[in-house]
Amino acid sequence: MAEFSTEPISEDTLLLRFGSSLAPAINAQVHAVARAIRKANLPGVLDVAPAYATLLLRVDPLAWLDDGSGHPLERIAAAIATAIPGTGPGHEQATPASRNDSAHFVEIPVCYGGENGPDLDAVAKHTGLSCDDVIARHAAAEYHVAMLGFAPGFPYLLGLDPALQAPRRADPRTRVPAGSVAIGGAQTGIYPRELPGGWHLIGRTPRVLFDPAREPPALLAPGNRVRFRAIDADEFARLTKLRA
Amino acid sequence: MTVEVIKPGLLTTLQDAGRPGLAHLGIGRAGAFDAPALRIANALCGNPRDTCALEITLLGPTLRFHRDAWIAITGAPLPLRIAGADRPTWSPVFVATGATVELGAMRSGYRSYLAVGGGFAVGPVLGSRSQDINAALGPMDGRPLRAGDLLPFAESRNAAHGVTAAPKWQIDPRPWFAPDVDAPLRLLSASHVDALTTLSHKLLFSDAFKVLPESNRVGIRLAGPVLESTTPIEMVSEGCIPGLLQLPPSGQPVAFGPECPVSGGYPRIGQIAAVDVPRLAQRRPGDALRFTPCTFDDALRALRKRERALTRLETGITARLSA
Known part of the structure; x- marks a missing residue:
C-alpha cells in the first residue's frame, strides 16, 4: 500500500514519513494510511494529522503507560503495521488517481x-x-x-x-x-x-x-x-x- | 452561580485539557500549559482532573464570587487574599458569597491555575472550554478574560453541604513547581539536529538561552548563541506539537507552546520531552533556559514516574477531602 518510516517525536507522538516533497502521489499515500489508521480505531490514538509527506500521530501516553508491557510508541507502531496489511518496504504504491476519484x-x-x-x-x-x-x-x-x-x-x-x-x-x-x-x-x-x-x-x-x-x-x-x-x-x- | 472578573490580571484564560483529535482540521490542542498543575488544582477542589480552571500569567486577577465556593490555586505560588485575609495556595480554600479574591504577582514561575469546586461552566467549543487566543477559538472566541466578565460555575458537593472550614493540610509545591531556572530541560533529538554545525550543536547544550518578552502560549522565543546549519535546510511543512524546538532563519530557536500551529516548515533542532513541557510553562521572560540531551527511553521513564506520582497525589487528595 505505502512505504513509510516511523520516527518517534516525543513520548506521546509518532511521525510516519512517506517522503520529503510536495508530490501529490506521496500525499495520496499519507491520506490512504491516515484513513486506515482511523478505521482501525486504535486505543489511545488522539490525533491522526496528515501533512504533505508525513502523518503525525499523537497518542495518549496514559492509555499505554501503565500496564508495563513495553514502549507505548513501539506498540502503536506495531498496531499500525497490523492494522494496515501490506505496509512497509517492497509493497506496491498507492495509486493516487483512483484514491482521488473516490x-x-x-x-x-x-x-x-x-x-x-x-x-x-x-x-x-x-x-x-x-x-x-x-x-x-x-x-x-x-x-x-x-x-x-x-x-x-x-x-x-x-x-x-x-x-x-x-x-x-x-x-x-x-x-x-x-x-x-x-x-x-x-x-x-x-x-x-x-x-x-x-x-x-x-x-x-x-x-x-x-x-x-x-x-x-x-x-x-x-x-x-x-x-x-x-x-x-x-x-x-x-x-x-x-x-x- | 458566577464569578465576576473585577481586574483580569496580566493574561488570564479559561483552560482545561484542550481539544485533542482535531489537528487534521488545523485545530491545535490548546489547554493548560502546565497540565499537572491543572490536575492538582482540580483534585484539591474535588473535580475530575480535566475540569476547566483559570490559567493566570505573572500577575493574578481580582475576582468577586457571587456564591459560596471552594477554590484552589496551584502552579507558581502567588499572594492570595480572600476578603482581605491572606490565604494559602496549594490548598483548598473557602470563598464566601460576595467575597473578593485578590491574586498578586508571582515571585517566581509564570503560570498559576485557579480551580473552583464544580468547575467553570462556560459553554464548550468543539469539546473544550480552553480559550485558544491565537486561533480565536473557544469561549468568548478565545479572547482572554476582561473586567466585567461573568463566569458561571457549577455547584460543588462541599459548598452544597455548607462545609466552610479549611483543611489543616497543604500540598508541598515541590516537585510539581520547580522554580530553579538553571536546571536544564530534557531535549530529545529531532529531524534536523544533525544539520547543525558542530559548534552550534555544542552551544545548544552548553550555553544558556534567555526567554524573550515576546514569548506567549504559541511559542517561547529564545535569545542566545546564533545557531547555524551546515547547509540550508529545505523542507515541506510537517506536523508540530508543543515542546518542538524550531530554528527560524534568525538562528534563534523558538520552543512551541500549547497554542502552536499544527504544522510548520522551519528546521527542527530538538523536542523538549513532554514530561518537561510543564517546566517550560513556568519560565518567564528574562529567565534562563538550558537544555540537556535525553533519550526517548529516559523521557518515557520520567513521564511514567511522574504520572504514577501524580495519580498517587490525586488519590491521596481525594481520600483526605472525603475523610
Missing part, C-alpha cells in the same frame, strides 16, 4: 479580481498571462486538500497550474479578509477568517470555511477534491446574503 468533492464559488482579489493583476503580470487567463486556469484545475493548518480550517491545496505559480508577496498583509482565495508559490489556499498573510489574493469565496458551531467545523477535510467556480459580484453578494 474522495469527497467540494465546489468553491469564487469572485475573482477587483476588491475581492486585489493581487490578480500582480499575478497576471508575474505570470505573463491576462487576468482572464489566470481566472480560467485557476478555475479549470482540480485540486486536492493536502493538509489543513496555519489556522483552523485553512486548506493547503495541491494541483495549481504551474503557469500560475507566483512567489509570496514581499510585504505580507496584516489583515487578509475571510474567504480570500490566494496563491503562494506552487500552492493555493483559502483564508478561513481574517488573518495576516503573504500570499497573493486573487479572489474571495462567500462559503464559510470554518465555523466551530457547525459539524464538521471545517468545510474541507484532508484528501478532499476541490474545484473553483468563477462567480460575478452579484452572485457573490447573493450567496453572502444567503449564509447570513
Whole structure:
C-alpha cells in the first residue's frame, strides 16, 4: 500500500514519513494510511494529522503507560503495521488517481479580481498571462486538500497550474479578509477568517470555511477534491446574503 | 452561580485539557500549559482532573464570587487574599458569597491555575472550554478574560453541604513547581539536529538561552548563541506539537507552546520531552533556559514516574477531602 518510516517525536507522538516533497502521489499515500489508521480505531490514538509527506500521530501516553508491557510508541507502531496489511518496504504504491476519484468533492464559488482579489493583476503580470487567463486556469484545475493548518480550517491545496505559480508577496498583509482565495508559490489556499498573510489574493469565496458551531467545523477535510467556480459580484453578494 | 472578573490580571484564560483529535482540521490542542498543575488544582477542589480552571500569567486577577465556593490555586505560588485575609495556595480554600479574591504577582514561575469546586461552566467549543487566543477559538472566541466578565460555575458537593472550614493540610509545591531556572530541560533529538554545525550543536547544550518578552502560549522565543546549519535546510511543512524546538532563519530557536500551529516548515533542532513541557510553562521572560540531551527511553521513564506520582497525589487528595 505505502512505504513509510516511523520516527518517534516525543513520548506521546509518532511521525510516519512517506517522503520529503510536495508530490501529490506521496500525499495520496499519507491520506490512504491516515484513513486506515482511523478505521482501525486504535486505543489511545488522539490525533491522526496528515501533512504533505508525513502523518503525525499523537497518542495518549496514559492509555499505554501503565500496564508495563513495553514502549507505548513501539506498540502503536506495531498496531499500525497490523492494522494496515501490506505496509512497509517492497509493497506496491498507492495509486493516487483512483484514491482521488473516490474522495469527497467540494465546489468553491469564487469572485475573482477587483476588491475581492486585489493581487490578480500582480499575478497576471508575474505570470505573463491576462487576468482572464489566470481566472480560467485557476478555475479549470482540480485540486486536492493536502493538509489543513496555519489556522483552523485553512486548506493547503495541491494541483495549481504551474503557469500560475507566483512567489509570496514581499510585504505580507496584516489583515487578509475571510474567504480570500490566494496563491503562494506552487500552492493555493483559502483564508478561513481574517488573518495576516503573504500570499497573493486573487479572489474571495462567500462559503464559510470554518465555523466551530457547525459539524464538521471545517468545510474541507484532508484528501478532499476541490474545484473553483468563477462567480460575478452579484452572485457573490447573493450567496453572502444567503449564509447570513 | 458566577464569578465576576473585577481586574483580569496580566493574561488570564479559561483552560482545561484542550481539544485533542482535531489537528487534521488545523485545530491545535490548546489547554493548560502546565497540565499537572491543572490536575492538582482540580483534585484539591474535588473535580475530575480535566475540569476547566483559570490559567493566570505573572500577575493574578481580582475576582468577586457571587456564591459560596471552594477554590484552589496551584502552579507558581502567588499572594492570595480572600476578603482581605491572606490565604494559602496549594490548598483548598473557602470563598464566601460576595467575597473578593485578590491574586498578586508571582515571585517566581509564570503560570498559576485557579480551580473552583464544580468547575467553570462556560459553554464548550468543539469539546473544550480552553480559550485558544491565537486561533480565536473557544469561549468568548478565545479572547482572554476582561473586567466585567461573568463566569458561571457549577455547584460543588462541599459548598452544597455548607462545609466552610479549611483543611489543616497543604500540598508541598515541590516537585510539581520547580522554580530553579538553571536546571536544564530534557531535549530529545529531532529531524534536523544533525544539520547543525558542530559548534552550534555544542552551544545548544552548553550555553544558556534567555526567554524573550515576546514569548506567549504559541511559542517561547529564545535569545542566545546564533545557531547555524551546515547547509540550508529545505523542507515541506510537517506536523508540530508543543515542546518542538524550531530554528527560524534568525538562528534563534523558538520552543512551541500549547497554542502552536499544527504544522510548520522551519528546521527542527530538538523536542523538549513532554514530561518537561510543564517546566517550560513556568519560565518567564528574562529567565534562563538550558537544555540537556535525553533519550526517548529516559523521557518515557520520567513521564511514567511522574504520572504514577501524580495519580498517587490525586488519590491521596481525594481520600483526605472525603475523610
